[in-house]
Amino acid sequence: MSSYSAPLRDIRFALFDVLDVESSFRHLRFDDAGRETVDAVLDEAARFCDTVLAPLNRVGDEFGVRYDKDDGSVTTAPGFRDAYVQFSDGGWGGLAAPTAYGGMGLPHVLGMPLEEMIDAANLAWGNFPLLSHGAASALLHHGEEWQREVFLTKLVSGEWTGTMCLTEPHCGTDLGLLKTRAEPNGDGTHSITGTKIFITAGEHDLTPNIVHLVLARLPDAPAGSKGISLFIVPKFQVARDGAQGARNALRCGAVEHKMGIHASATCVMNFDGAQGYLIGQPHKGLAAMFTMMNTARIGVGMQGLGLSERAYQNALRYSRERLQSRALSGAKFPAKPADPIIVQPDVRRMLLTCKALIEGGRALSYHAGLQVDIATHGASEAERKQADDLLGFLTPIVKACLTEWGVECTYHALQCYGGHGYIAEHGMEQLARDARITTLYEGTTGIQALDLMGRKTMQLQGAGLKVFLGLVQSFCEEQAGNDALAEFVAPLREKAGEWQALTLSIGKRAMSDPEEIGAAAYDYLFYSGYVALAYWWARSVAAADDSSQPQAFKDAKRETARFYFARLLPRTLAHKAAIDSGPAPLLALDEAAFDA
Known part of the structure; x- marks a missing residue:
């Protein structure tokens, strides 16, 4: 069975040494986010994930969820409910939520390591509170004050969970085709009718109520995506004063049988005139939807990172223990009957690939999380806009690259085990199965690529790219006279220039052939991801050199950067x-020639 221990040393290194979050917190006036508080949060989060969630990972995979077709109820795996009670009692769901609605009011970026640890410990369990964050974000930014008081406070406390009910059987990602209807009742409520699919945590036994955020069309809605509205539709009816009423006219029609994340309830949800409340303005649900989805997309990127970390930890341990043959240059452990397989170059290739993608990806994703704080609490409009532009640009990169790298890393980790990796006993095949979904939900890799290339780069004229390239340029200028970093700064500067030129070239060709955007999107996404990681690896070496970390840690950063x-x-x-x-x-x- 696979095990997990939160990598607190590298998490702290990324936060404090690479990103220098302490300076950012002071600038953003997070007065309660001092080093002592942050360390306490990280330690307690690690304890919860290591001792409560991680032991339930295999239990959940084997048990899955139990669906009762008679009443539409869903029973979660043994131990899941108790773990959720501990999670809620600890206030973890409200870590970064405003204090006005019961949260701790800590920086959003501190939620990034929490999400990473939860996902590494038990991804399927982590899906239950995951979308509560997206629903809470939509209510915070688009809901009326009474809706925040009634629904948001319950989501923040963990008393209720939330969902995102977006797609339908016939429309997939093209939400402009959705058919779910919303009929006004004349009393400020609407009757919601339709079917939604792939609804994570759509039904379960962890909380007494579930807050569904549902996309639907009003009777006078224009066609396409401009006719979408967003509604709050709770499992049990809730009055404007917060009083809970009768069971709403909705139920889980089925649960999907999936390749992985067996213990996560992926539901078909049927709404049959269910009572709901409009969020925001009629026909303006798309903006609220993207607030939810962007929160969830960063969260799914963290799932890829967490799974990579767990898989790497187990592969590293096995590679040190497994004795087989000798090193090509002669025995490295002559007192043993054979050398451990970690002496083999190909095993090192796989382990170093995982280490480089994980540690670089950690800095990349945490930096994206920090932009949420700056975009919300920055001192000036210009500072907030710059952070928002950068966050928008980084979101598809974090989501797509970290999840695709998660598939790669779990594959490499399983491969280190040889045939034993294919056997359920070691738990590696579960990690590989669980990782596969992360590249699909909340927008496939192809969708992220089109978002980055088409919207974030071409339509927005590369606003976020310009901010990121500015960071790269500033770093390269600061380190211009540092001989110890020359081996990284020179190729980074060259790649940054090439990145800019490549972007301009695509844009120029797209003016005469719009197919250029779609044709370039996938490769542009990963080109961008690898150059972005080069920046974070160069910065990590610089931060390690300037830190109080042990010399072995500094050397490991430098050698991993060289490998990268x-x-x-x-x-x-x-x-x-x-x-x-x-x-x-x-x-x-x-x-017609595809099958020729």
Whole structure:
């Protein structure tokens, strides 16, 4: 069975040494987020995840969820409910929520390591509170004050959980095609009718009520995405004064049988005239939806990171223990009957790939989380806008790259075990199965690529890219005379220039051929991700050199960075070549000839 121990040393390094969050917290006036408080939060989060959630991971995979077709109820795996009670009692759901609604009021970025630890410890369990954050964010930014008082406070306390009911059987990602209806009742409520699919935590036994945020169309709605409205539809009816009433006219029609995350309830939800309240303005639900979805997309990126970390920890331990053959250059452990497999270059290739993607990805994602705080609490409108532009640009990169790298890392970790990795006993195959969904839900990798290339880069004229390239340029200028960093700064500066030129080239070609956007999107996404990680690895080496970390830790950072620049950053060459080839190789083959 796989095990997990929260990597607190590297988490603290990313927060305090690389990102220097203490300075940011002072600037943003988070007076209660001192080092002592942050360390206490991290220690307690690690204890909860290591001792409560991690032991339930395999239990949940084997038990799954139990669906009762007679009443539509869902029973979660043994231990899940008790763990959720501990989670709620600890106030974890409200870590970064405003104190006005019962939260702790701590910086959003502190929720990033919490999410990482939860996802590494028990991804399926973590899905139950995950979308509560998205629902809470939508209510905070778009709800009326009474809705925040009645619903948001319950989500923050963990007394209730939330969902995002967006897609339907016929429309997938194209929400403009949705058919769910909302009929005004004349008393400020609406009757919601329709079917939603792939609803994470749509039904369960962890809380007495579930707050569904549902996209639907009003009778006078225009066609397409401009006719979507968002509604609060609780499992049990709730009055404006907070009084809970009768069971609402909705139920779980089925649970999906999935490749992984067996213990996460993925539901078909049927609404049959259920009572709901409009959030925000009629036909303006798309803005609220993206507030929910962007929160969830960063959260899913953290799932990829967490699974990578757990898989790496177990593969590293096994590679040190498993004795098999000898090193090619001669025995490294002559007193043993064979060397541990970690002496083999190919095993080191897999382990170093995981280490480089995890530690670089940790800095990348935590930095994105910090932009949420700056965008909300920055001292000036210009500072807040710059952070928001950067966050928008980074969101598809974090979501897509960290989840695809999660698939890669769990694959490498399983491979280190050889045939034993394929056997359930060691728990590696569960991690590989669980990782696969992360590249699909909350927008597939292809959707993230189109968002980055089409909207965040072309439509918004590269606003976020310009901010990021500015960070790279400033760093390179600061380190220009640092010989110890020259081996990283020079190639980073070159890649940043190439990134900018590549972006302009795509934009120019797209003016005459719009297919360029779709053809380049996937490779542009990963090109961007690898260059972004090069920046964070260069910064990590610089931060390690200036830190009080042990010399062994500093050396490990430098050598891992060297591996990244030598072995992983060159992947950009293939992505650039694919982009430069244009749409023709993708579109030249006639559809009828695919089966020729």
